[in-house]
Amino acid sequence: xxxxxxxxxxxxxxxxxxxxxxxxxxxxxxxxxxxxxxxxxxxxxxxxxxxxxxxxxxxxxxxxxxxxxxxxxxxxxxxxxxxxxxxxxxxxxxxxxxxxxxxxxxxxxxxxxxxxxxxxxxxxxxxxxxxxxxxxxxxxxxxxxxxxxxxxxxxxxxxxxxxxxxxxxxxxxxxxxxxxxxxxxxxxxxxxxxxxxxxxxxxxxxxxxxxxxxxxxxxxxxxxxxxxxxxxxxxxxxxxxxxxxxxxxxxxxxxxxxxxxxxxxxxxxxxxxxxxxxxxxxxxxxxxxxxxxxxxxxxxxxxxxxxxxxxxxxxxxxxxxxxxxxxxx
Ligand code: SAM
Ligand code: SF4
Numbered sequence: 001x002x003x004x005x006x007x008x009x010x011x012x013x014x015x016x017x018x019x020x021x022x023x024x025x026x027x028x029x030x031x032x033x034x035x036x037x038x039x040x041x042x043x044x045x046x047x048x049x050x051x052x053x054x055x056x057x058x059x060x061x062x063x064x065x066x067x068x069x070x071x072x073x074x075x076x077x078x079x080x081x082x083x084x085x086x087x088x089x090x091x092x093x094x095x096x097x098x099x100x101x102x103x104x105x106x107x108x109x110x111x112x113x114x115x116x117x118x119x120x121x122x123x124x125x126x127x128x129x130x131x132x133x134x135x136x137x138x139x140x141x142x143x144x145x146x147x148x149x150x151x152x153x154x155x156x157x158x159x160x161x162x163x164x165x166x167x168x169x170x171x172x173x174x175x176x177x178x179x180x181x182x183x184x185x186x187x188x189x190x191x192x193x194x195x196x197x198x199x200x201x202x203x204x205x206x207x208x209x210x211x212x213x214x215x216x217x218x219x220x221x222x223x224x225x226x227x228x229x230x231x232x233x234x235x236x237x238x239x240x241x242x243x244x245x246x247x248x249x250x251x252x253x254x255x256x257x258x259x260x261x262x263x264x265x266x267x268x269x270x271x272x273x274x275x276x277x278x279x280x281x282x283x284x285x286x287x288x289x290x291x292x293x294x295x296x297x298x299x300x301x302x303x304x305x306x307x308x309x310x311x312x313x314x315x316x317x318x319x320x321x322x323x324x325x326x327x328x329x
């Protein structure tokens with residue numbers, strides 16, 4: 001198992017399939033000038049499947065989420081999903097995507113064995129979408145969402161980040177829309193993972209702001225009570241249920257004590273945390289002929305060294321060198 005010195009066990013693997021993307025969300029990527037990973041440095045489909053197999057069969061991983069960059073840009077995605085769905089024990093397979101291209105691919109991904117999708121959509125206003133993502137693709141995302149639902153990739157979750165002065169007034173509107181379409185909406189606090197290193201704590205929209213905004217229109221009750229052990233409530237019943245809304249407060253209410261994640265970048269590096277500044281190279285091991293047991297051992301050693309927390313509140317906090325698009329959110 002992937003255990004760390006604080007007794008946490010990682011069972012959830014996030015796999016970044018590419019650092020490239022067809023959007024340029026301001027909180028993630030710069031408009032231009034970001035250096036892509038070099039093709040030979042990227043793991044091949046074969047290498048990705050091998051690492052996921054080791055994680056699932058030898059290291060106790062039960063959930064695999066594909067992400068990026070934009071994972072739908074990876075040509076071999078459906079085949080990778082199918083090979084992961086054939087593993088024993090079969091992991092739960094999900095995808096985080098911006099939804100562009102999902103209209104074409106949702107059914108095939110479902111047939112390959114994908115269980116669920118999270119689609120990122122921050123606004124219902126096409127003009128605001130253009131400002132936030134620097135691309136005019138709002139309609140593609142809405143069609144991708146509908147296709148995901150129709151293909152049974154459910155529950156379809158929608159991830160939204162609120163940015164000051166752009167879409168920070170949209171929380172109630174987004175929730176009403178999500179409930180109407182049967183999507184489960186989750187707000188994610190903006191984290192310091194933008195390529196431009198422009199994040200400012202003072203300016204960010206906090207979970208408190210989001211909840212206050214939602215409460216102007218809906219009654220929210222914390223699922224499982226206000227406090228769930230060390231982690232504050234993340235899911236809220238809307239107007240008594242059955243609809244729910246999530247608020248993921250990685251900055252203002254961190255839940256590192258309950259973290260069960262391990263991450264693999266598109267170039268084969270293990271990261272123990274989104275905010276880690278060290279990585280462990282598995283690509284080198286793969287390409288120098290290491291056995292499955294040696295790779296598993298290296299992965300375990302990496303996770304054993306996982307830090308207690310993100311360090312965001314530490315005055316010496318330094319943003320990781322890689323932006324979110326190259327880590328895999
Ligand atoms: N391209 C896909 C997408 O947008 O869903 C997958 C990768 S993206 C990095 C994964 C998630 O991270 C998205 O929901 C996105 O909104 C979120 N994200 C990116 N940068 C972020 C930041 N600085 N703070 C919080 N969430 C961020
Ligand atoms: Fe691309 Fe996703 Fe980053 Fe937006 S958040 S730029 S869609 S990787």
